[in-house]
Amino acid sequence: MARVIAIANQKGGVGKTTTAVNLAASLAVAEQRTLLIDGDPQGNATSGIGLTSEQIQRTVYDALIGECSLSEALARSVQFTHLDVAPATPDLAGAEIELIEHPRRELAMRDAIAPLADRYDFVLIDCPPSLGLITVNMLAAADAILIPLQCEYYALEGLSQLLNTVHMIQRGVNEALAIDGVLLTMYDARLNLSRQVASDAREYFGPKVFETMVPRNVRLAEAPSFGKPIILYDVASVGAQAYMSVARELLEREKGRAGRSSASPDLAAADTAVPAPVHTDTAASELGIHEPGAPMNATSSGDSTSSALVHSEHPNAE
Numbered sequence: 200m201a202r203v204i205a206i207a208n209q210k211g212g213v214g215k216t217t218t219a220v221n222l223a224a225s226l227a228v229a230e231q232r233t234l235l236i237d238g239d240p241q242g243n244a245t246s247g248i249g250l251t252s253e254q255i256q257r258t259v260y261d262a263l264i265g266e267c268s269l270s271e272a273l274a275r276s277v278q279f280t281h282l283d284v285a286p287a288t289p290d291l292a293g294a295e296i297e298l299i300e301h302p303r304r305e306l307a308m309r310d311a312i313a314p315l316a317d318r319y320d321f322v323l324i325d326c327p328p329s330l331g332l333i334t335v336n337m338l339a340a341a342d343a344i345l346i347p348l349q350c351e352y353y354a355l356e357g358l359s360q361l362l363n364t365v366h367m368i369q370r371g372v373n374e375a376l377a378i379d380g381v382l383l384t385m386y387d388a389r390l391n392l393s394r395q396v397a398s399d400a401r402e403y404f405g406p407k408v409f410e411t412m413v414p415r416n417v418r419l420a421e422a423p424s425f426g427k428p429i430i431l432y433d434v435a436s437v438g439a440q441a442y443m444s445v446a447r448e449l450l451e452r453e454k455g456r457a458g459r460s461s462a463s464p465d466l467a468a469a470d471t472a473v474p475a476p477v478h479t480d481t482a483a484s485e486l487g488i489h490e491p492g493a494p495m496n497a498t499s500s501g502d503s504t505s506s507a508l509v510h511s512e513h514p515n516a517e
């Protein structure tokens with residue numbers, strides 16, 4: 200049975216797609232049968248893994264609205280023998296509206312993935328930067344959420360909205376949804392702010408935070424324009440090494456989880472517990488995570504697609 204992991208954070212530009220593409224590639228290289236689902240109408244995972252529009256016929260949109268099966272939408276063995284990709288194009292945005300009429304509107308993705316679950320070890324879903332019906336579908340289909348957290352200004356703002364959505368889905372349609380991990384991205388050890396975000400995240404999420412931190416690495420930013428995961432674009436780069444290390448950690452965690460669930464179901468259940476619920480608009484302060492003087496506890500702008508999160512030149516950044 201595949202482990203279905205939704206890579207989600209409603210904040211824009213935090214490294215969701217970079218993580219989805221490069222973790223999928225690293226798992227495929229490790230001979231894990233991997234399916235990468237592009238759940239974002241921006242289609243960045245689709246182009247980033249190297250699929251061109253000429254190669255795309257059916258898409259995640261068609262599978263979601265029942266025009267075809269997910270299997271029919273797959274591009275097989277993309278770049279690697281063990282990597283299949285379910286591509287997305289901008290028409291996926293329409294699903295946000297069309298699914299409202301769907302009799303199982305939150306469960307369309309789960310229904311689409313179910314027949315394929317035995318074919319893969321991992322299904323990674325790249326989610327869009329919103330908490331709309333598409334993301335709800337992806338989380339309802341997932342065993343776990345992996346949250347990329349950018350080590351930058353405002354990184355923690357809005358986190359409580361995401362956790363509230365996770366709780367809502369656990370209460371409603373997917374009780375088993377676990378937080379499989381928090382991945383610190385674009386880490387820059389020279390910046391106090393990066394170190395502070397990392398330490399705050401570790402304090403709050405404890406061992407759920409991956410030990411590997413993905414550094415800010417220009418090679419990671421360049422690779423998508425060549426339609427290549429970093430492992431093919433520059434395997435020696437620190438970015439490639441980081442994502443291979445994330446894949447190793449994930450595989451070790453999976454081994455541990457499988458061992459625990461066969462030994463003691465109770466322990467396995469405890470492991471899936473998420474942090475206590477926090478209220479929507481005061482994420483950082485209620486989480487007790489903020490840098491004195493830094494506006495990490497500012498209320499949410501409500502603009503879930505904002506990518507104005509990178510303020511490396513901000514006076515508070517060093």
Ligand SMILES: Nc1ncnc2c1ncn2[C@@H]1O[C@H](COP(=O)(O)OP(=O)(O)OP(=O)(O)O)[C@@H](O)[C@H]1O
Binds near residue numbers: 211217218420421
């Ligand atoms: N570790 C990194 N080092 C340098 N650049 C990075 C790194 N991770 C991501 N980037 C770059 O940052 C930008 C945002 O990354 P990415 O597209 O993965 O974020 P996202 O969360 O998927 O964004 P969106 O919310 O728009 O879907 C991209 O230009 C990407 O190439």
Ligand SMILES: [Mg+2]
Binds near residue numbers: 215217239243325326
């Ligand atoms: Mg993206």
